[in-house]
Amino acid sequence: MDWKILKARIIKWIRTGSTKKQWNASIHSVFANNCIKCHGVIPGLPDFKQFSVVKSLAATDMGASPASLTRVSHIHLFGIGFIFFFVGAIFSLARGISEWVKAVLISVPFVFLISDVLSWWLTSLSPQFAWLTIISGIAYTLASVIMLSVCFYQMWWPSFRHSGRSY
Numbered sequence: 001m002d003w004k005i006l007k008a009r010i011i012k013w014i015r016t017g018s019t020k021k022q023w024n025a026s027i028h029s030v031f032a033n034n035c036i037k038c039h040g041v042i043p044g045l046p047d048f049k050q051f052s053v054v055k056s057l058a059a060t061d062m063g064a065s066p067a068s069l070t071r072v073s074h075i076h077l078f079g080i081g082f083i084f085f086f087v088g089a090i091f092s093l094a095r096g097i098s099e100w101v102k103a104v105l106i107s108v109p110f111v112f113l114i115s116d117v118l119s120w121w122l123t124s125l126s127p128q129f130a131w132l133t134i135i136s137g138i139a140y141t142l143a144s145v146i147m148l149s150v151c152f153y154q155m156w157w158p159s160f161r162h163s164g165r166s167y
């Protein structure tokens, strides 16, 4: 039988709860005909002659648990929030940058930190939200890099420090 059809049958069986009834009725033979020549004889590979082994591998991975999401959300919001707070505080003293540019650059990391943490929870509802995690990460990293580069340049770059410019 075509591999794609086999795959679809196995996936359908898993999505409908990987029941013992269906296993006995039809799925068992799919494994018997296609899989056990390896999975059942090669040591170290899961033995697909046993329903319990197939059943355990058919479990759907639901991603991070609410408990671990809560823990990591807490660490990120407070830990990274603090870093952004200090970076923003130092950047607020930078010279030659208009107030509104400062306001935007200082707020961006906080906004995207929240959307980042929110996106993990939303991703456990729908995988589409993984995009929000990526976008948020890029956004707050960019804003931080800009702020840190300006700060380091103005604090440490000799020609800037000694120029005495106050623009």
Ligand code: HEC
Pocket: 006, 010, 030, 031, 034, 035, 036, 037, 038, 039, 045, 046, 057
């Ligand atoms: C020609 C031998 C062979 C056949 C036939 C075969 N497999 Fe495998 N399978 C392997 C090997 C070797 C590995 C381990 C690969 C690795 O660890 O990188 C594996 C790994 C797996 C795993 C991951 C196991 C784990 O521990 O997470 C699954 C699931 C799996 N196969 C399913 C199947 C299914 C379903 C079939 C039949 C439709 C099948 N395999 C047919 C050789 C085979």
